[in-house]
Amino acid sequence: MNILILHKSLVLGGTEKILLNYLNILSRQHQATLLLTIDLGEQAFFQDGIPAGVAVHTVFSEAEVEHYSQVGRQRRKSLLHKIRHEYFKAYEQIRFYRAVKRLIRQNQIDLIIDFSGCLDKFIRLPEILRRGCPPSVRWVHGRLHGLLSSDKHQFDKFRKIFQNHAAVIALCPQMSEYLQNLFTLPPDKIRTLPNPMDLADIAAQAEQDLPAEAAAYRPYILQTARLDIGKGHEELIDIYAELKRRGITHKLCFVGEGGNRTALEAKIRALGLEQDCIVLGAHRNPYPFFKHADVFVHTSEHEGLPTVLLESMACGTPVVAMDCPTGPKDVLGANSEYGRLIPLHDKQAFADAVCELLASPEQQSRYRKQGLRRVRDFSVENIGLQLEALLNSLTGKKQP
Secondary structure, three states, X not given: OEEEEEEOOOOOOHXXXXXXXXXXXXXXXXXXXXXXXXXXXXXXXXXXXXXXXXXEEEEEEHHHHHXXXXXXXXXXXXXXXXXXXXXXXXXXXXXXXXXXXXXXXXHOOOEEEEOOOOOHHHHOOOHHHHOOOOXXXXXXOOOOOOOOOOOHHHHHHHHXXXXXXXXXXXXXXXXXXXXXXXXXXXXOOEEEOOOOEOHHHHHHHHOOOOOHHHHOOOOEEEEXXXXXXXXXXXXXXXXXXXXXXXXXXXXXXXXXXXXXXXXXXXXXXXXXXXXXXXXXXXXXXXXXXXXXXXXXXXXOOXXXXXXXXXXXXXXXXXXXXXXXXXXXXXXXXXXXXXXXXXXXXXXXXXXXXXXXXXXXXXXXXXXXXXXXXXXXXXXXXXXXXXXXXXHHHHHOOOOO
């Protein structure tokens, strides 16, 4: 089967890690082609992880994207700037559509996987303009945070997007139920397929040495995610300040990078936590950080299926996470079977759970064992079988 996968760019993030896992799965039995909207060049964090058999194409260079963004920022200066901005918007879409159609024709594509909404504008076009395109699948990695049925424009847009795809992939049962109830789509339109985890690779990478900069901060509790608004990092810093007041000696280490870093560091300074709350930036191999942490903490306000919880469990590290609308409960269990699940925004309960876990070797041991057991459900082998069944059902083609 010839499959075209669409994604925006290879930035550092959980979605990109999962993309690599899927590329490895698909390349074993299919001819996979990856089209990236933006070529980040040397800044493409996961470029080296793309399987050798996957052909990679790009639409725009990083410099071109920056130029178009600059045009957009100037659009309010004058009518001429606005016209120029609209011209470039149309040009970007036409160039993207041409790249997609060229690859469909050249590679005789049987199925398109839209991994990050790249096809959203195209898929909403009238059917006559989409003629010749194979069936397509739209992955939904988050809960479409902020999308409400009362927002008619957003609602109608996503309903048309989902209706025109052959299937929509949700990462967990909670998300599937949410999308089904919101859009009242046909029962077979929404499919549930969790993120696949390469457990052997995670275990091997976790055995590498912990960077000296982090080793100096042991013992520590860990948070790993992009430093973006909505990840709950500000709330986590407040929780950590409470933990310090209770006498906890562990440091809090953040591994990740993002646009909210400056604000987070300012909050850390304001609370006088510079020596205890450490922002370590992005690292190509985060797994030694997971392995040597005593607890992994997660306070995100919205998720799809949080990869970092699975990665922590795969490294044998207990988890305390807030129960945002979708994701953590599907990983940790509704009754905290595989990790401590805390009501969203309940900072007091979160601090209590971290203290209890750090003070109880028995509880830590139990969650290590339960986490390692649970994460096997998300192995690439298990999810690969589910993916193959999905592809066959959508195209009617079976591998020999």
